[in-house]
Amino acid sequence: MQLYNKLSAKERAELIEKAGKDRLTLSFYQYAKITNPQEFRDQLFIVWDKLDVLGRIYVAKEGINGQLSLPADRFNEFKAHLDTISFLKGIRLNIAVEQDNMSFLKLKVKVRHKIVADGLNDDTFDVTNKGIHVDADKFNELIEDEKTVLVDMRNHYESEIGHFKNAVTPDVDTFRESLDIIEEDLKDHKEDKNLVMYCTGGIRCEKASAYFKHKGFKNVFQLEGGIIEYTRQVNENNLDNKFIGKNFVFDERRAEKISDDVIAQCHQCGEPFDVHTNCANDACHLLFIQCDACKEKMNNCCSTNCKEIHALPFEEQKALRKGQSNSNDIFKKGRADYLPYKKDLRNIFENLKVDKK
Ligand SMILES: [Zn+2]
Ligand SMILES: [Zn+2]
Numbered sequence: 001m002q003l004y005n006k007l008s009a010k011e012r013a014e015l016i017e018k019a020g021k022d023r024l025t026l027s028f029y030q031y032a033k034i035t036n037p038q039e040f041r042d043q044l045f046i047v048w049d050k051l052d053v054l055g056r057i058y059v060a061k062e063g064i065n066g067q068l069s070l071p072a073d074r075f076n077e078f079k080a081h082l083d084t085i086s087f088l089k090g091i092r093l094n095i096a097v098e099q100d101n102m103s104f105l106k107l108k109v110k111v112r113h114k115i116v117a118d119g120l121n122d123d124t125f126d127v128t129n130k131g132i133h134v135d136a137d138k139f140n141e142l143i144e145d146e147k148t149v150l151v152d153m154r155n156h157y158e159s160e161i162g163h164f165k166n167a168v169t170p171d172v173d174t175f176r177e178s179l180d181i182i183e184e185d186l187k188d189h190k191e192d193k194n195l196v197m198y199c200t201g202g203i204r205c206e207k208a209s210a211y212f213k214h215k216g217f218k219n220v221f222q223l224e225g226g227i228i229e230y231t232r233q234v235n236e237n238n239l240d241n242k243f244i245g246k247n248f249v250f251d252e253r254r255a256e257k258i259s260d261d262v263i264a265q266c267h268q269c270g271e272p273f274d275v276h277t278n279c280a281n282d283a284c285h286l287l288f289i290q291c292d293a294c295k296e297k298m299n300n301c302c303s304t305n306c307k308e309i310h311a312l313p314f315e316e317q318k319a320l321r322k323g324q325s326n327s328n329d330i331f332k333k334g335r336a337d338y339l340p341y342k343k344d345l346r347n348i349f350e351n352l353k354v355d356k357k
Contacts, residue, residue, distance in 0.1 A: 003045055009105035012054070016101050022072045025096035025103040025251065027228070029115060029203040031063040031127060032087035037111045045109045047081055054104035056250070058112045062127075064088070065115035065203055067251060069104045094201045094228040097247065097256040104251050118207050119176030124214070131197070131209025131220035136233035139196070139223050140240055148194040151182055153204045154248070157287060157334040160343055161255060161264045161274040162227075162245030164198065173335075175204055183215055191218045198223035198230070200247065231258055246274055266291035267339035268298065276334075281306035283321045287334040288342070303338055 007015070016023065034040050041059045048068075055068025070078055082088040096103070134142060143150050143164065152159045152169045155178075159169035170178045186193065195217050197205045205222035212220050223230055227247045234241045245263040246255040254276050264274040266289055273291040280300035288302055301307040309317060335342060 029065040133224040158248035202226040
């Protein structure tokens with residue numbers, strides 16, 4: 001029985017093109033006790049592969065986190081299958097704001113230790129004791145409250161291209177760093193401030209809100225379904241959109257446009273631009289923002305050094321890489337000192353009316 005993806009991304013792209021059918025990109029997550037993640041993972045793969053599902057799905061003893069695409073006309077079958085699984089019955093699916101048939105080109109269902117890399121020890125607090133979930137309407141109301149501190153729970157390269165107005169955007173590479181910074185900066189305001197959080201689809205806030213409650217914060221709120229669900233509700237109910245720029249996503253689309261504002265700039269020349277790319281040098285792959293003019297000039301590379309290596313014959317590049325692992329894994333860091341226009345988000349609480357003694 002086939003339990004793993006066999007086609008290359010290129011072969012898959014050709015198949016999707018040939019099929020000529022619209023695909024639907026969506027995501028969901030659920031914390032639940034899964035006793036045998038490997039067995040569960042294999043069952044999912046068998047059913048979903050037949051449904052032509054593509055995506056990146058993590059299964060762990062603590063639950064499931066899935067981002068995927070499937071042919072739109074098979075959505076009902078897919079939903080019916082989820083409904084056969086007790087903890088996924090009737091689950092909210094976050095339908096992507098901007099659709100693209102090529103959002104995913106492989107089906108990868110992986111067993112992981114956790115469904116989000118959070119760097120936390122679960123035994124220290126109760127993850128089910130989470131913050132108050134708010135919808136878009138209530139969220140808009142809450143963030144106007146002067147007692148509210150609005151915090152973006154994502155990483156620096158995500159908030160750099162889009163975030164809610166007046167949000168604090170910690171300049172962090174990991175979720176864990178964010179938790180520590182927020183706790184430290186707000187330690188004198190655990191009771192008198194509303195801590196309101198958001199992330200892409202809600203999963204990171206699920207953990208973070210429970211964590212902050214455990215740490216003694218009294219008024220903890222989280223945006224239900226994250227930016228994706230917020231946007232859907234704003235469009236459906238004609239609400240005020242308080243999000244500026246793009247929503248970074250972890251698939252081939254890279255981002256969804258939520259408002260027309262371009263809030264970032266090309267890391268190499270400083271022109272307003274908000275499309276991420278990965279350095280074309282296979283030994284680098286740095287995630288950074290590069291405008292079309294710089295892309296052409298630099299041959300899609302992040303530095304002259306990378307450009308020179310990238311220009312070498314393949315065999316020579318391989319010889320150079322021998323014994324070295326990728327220095328910049330995709331999505332991991334997205335920082336380099338030689339990029340003059342990488343925005344510094346470090347002074348995160350400067351726009352906050354909190355006195356720091
Ligand atoms: Zn540029
Ligand atoms: Zn590079």
